[in-house]
Amino acid sequence: MADHEDSTSSHVEPMVEKISEKIHSHDSSSSDSDGEKSSPSAFKAKVYRIFGREKPVHKVLGGGKPADVVLWRNKKVSAGVLGVATAVWVLFELLEYHLLTLVCHCMILALAILFLWSNATSFINKASPQIPEVHIPEDPVLQFASALRFEINRGFALLRDITSGKDLKKFLSVIAGLWVVSILGSWVNFLTLFYIIFVLLHTVPVLYEKYEDPVDSFAEKAMVEIKKQYAVFDAKVLSKIPRGPLKDKKMA
Numbered sequence: 346m347a348d349h350e351d352s353t354s355s356h357v358e359p360m361v362e363k364i365s366e367k368i369h370s371h372d373s374s375s376s377d378s379d380g381e382k383s384s385p386s387a388f389k390a391k392v393y394r395i396f397g398r399e400k401p402v403h404k405v406l407g408g409g410k411p412a413d414v415v416l417w418r419n420k421k422v423s424a425g426v427l428g429v430a431t432a433v434w435v436l437f438e439l440l441e442y443h444l445l446t447l448v449c450h451c452m453i454l455a456l457a458i459l460f461l462w463s464n465a466t467s468f469i470n471k472a473s474p475q476i477p478e479v480h481i482p483e484d485p486v487l488q489f490a491s492a493l494r495f496e497i498n499r500g501f502a503l504l505r506d507i508t509s510g511k512d513l514k515k516f517l518s519v520i521a522g523l524w525v526v527s528i529l530g531s532w533v534n535f536l537t538l539f540y541i542i543f544v545l546l547h548t549v550p551v552l553y554e555k556y557e558d559p560v561d562s563f564a565e566k567a568m569v570e571i572k573k574q575y576a577v578f579d580a581k582v583l584s585k586i587p588r589g590p591l592k593d594k595k596m597a
Contacts, residue, residue, distance in 0.1 A: 395564050402554045417551050434540040
């Protein structure tokens with residue numbers, strides 16, 4: 346009897362160990378799956394982005410070399426572009442140089458150097474400078490004209506849509522934007538305003554790409570507050586403004 350009890354106990358113990366191992370493995374797998382579900386990657390798609398952006402900043406800016414320059418992928422090129430813009434602004438704004446005067450002086454200097462170089466080669470027995478023939482190709486000019494025409498027509502369509510009175514929110518946004526631009530225009534001239542916008546385009550995107558998450562979090566809170574204020578303004582002011590033709594009054 347004792348041998349029989351020992352044999353049964355020896356068979357039961359491995360079975361209990363296997364069952365406990367299965368339970369532990371099931372618990373660990375379920376905890377792992379729960380951890381994966383609650384991981385930040387699962388909520389990555391739900392993160393708020395400015396303007397509902399779903400693509401990276403580089404793709405939003407169009408990709409390619411222009412986006413590389415704006416995002417400072419090549420620091421030498423970006424610094425060179427910003428340096429040229431700064432030099433132009435200093436020449437025309439601080440030194441009060443005029444565009445026509447600058448173009449004429451540059452052409453005078455270039456023509457004088459090439460003319461003297463071409464004549465000096467005959468005295469020093471060297472080959473004359475090879476001045477390339479410059480031709481403007483037709484296809485890029487037509488593509489630029491077509492793109493410009495498309496943008497102008499889209500602007501006209503947008504203005505027509507705004508003046509039709511269908512979207513009061515868009516109308517107020519455009520009026521507010523024009524008012525802000527008019528105030529900026531009274532403070533600075535067009536060249537300075539253009540230079541400020543150019544500098545902002547070369548600084549804001551790269552800073553936003555670097556501090557993307559905190560900026561989007563702050564923008565989400567600001568957008569919620571703006572929507573609340575707009576809802577109050579809509580309920581108290583905009584909803585009381587009559588819209589459309591008053592057909593009901595005419596029928597009465």
